Amino acid sequence: MAGRKEKNSFLIYYDVFNTVKNALNDEQLGEYLRNIGIYEIDGERKTSGDPVVNAYCTMAYDTLDRDKAKYQQRCDKNKANQDERWRKEREQQRKAEQYDRIQSNTNDTDIDIESDRDIDNDRDNKGVSEHMSLYDNISDAYP
Numbered sequence: 001m002a003g004r005k006e007k008n009s010f011l012i013y014y015d016v017f018n019t020v021k022n023a024l025n026d027e028q029l030g031e032y033l034r035n036i037g038i039y040e041i042d043g044e045r046k047t048s049g050d051p052v053v054n055a056y057c058t059m060a061y062d063t064l065d066r067d068k069a070k071y072q073q074r075c076d077k078n079k080a081n082q083d084e085r086w087r088k089e090r091e092q093q094r095k096a097e098q099y100d101r102i103q104s105n106t107n108d109t110d111i112d113i114e115s116d117r118d119i120d121n122d123r124d125n126k127g128v129s130e131h132m133s134l135y136d137n138i139s140d141a142y143p
Contacts, residue, residue, distance in 0.1 A: 007071060010040045010064060020056050028053050036060045 021029055028050055035046040035057045045061060048054050 007068075010036075011067060012036075012060075013063070016060070016063065024052065024056065032056055032060070036064065040064055 020032060024032060031048050031050070031053050035048065035053070038044055038046050039057075039061055046057070048057070
């Protein structure tokens with residue numbers, strides 16, 4: 001896993017530990033824990049003079065190997081997701097640089113905007129003047 005953060009822990013499952021602690025005495029349990037710790041950190045399979053400890057260690061090694069494989073799969077999947085996310089972002093950035101650029105001189109884009117406003121203002125003023133003349137006529141009719 002070069003370039004990635006290394007695992008800094010490993011699991012001992014409750015059910016496995018309860019079985020082992022009930023089957024082994026304190027000396028055997030200590031040797032078991034030491035052997036699986038060495039295996040997980042250094043990758044070295046230690047053997048014991050006690051066949052019972054060896055049997056439990058072999059089961060633990062298999063479980064630790066399965067856990068490492070699951071962890072590696074999760075890391076690979078996360079890496080692929082990250083690469084895809086970054087690829088999409090770079091693609092969007094490239095498209096943004098190629099298209100939809102803001103024009104440097106926006107005064108040349110619409111030359112008749114003032115005449116549009118003038119026409120609208122004249123139309124609005126015409127309506128107001130009509131209303132005012134109606135009001136004047138009504139107010140003159142009533143003393």
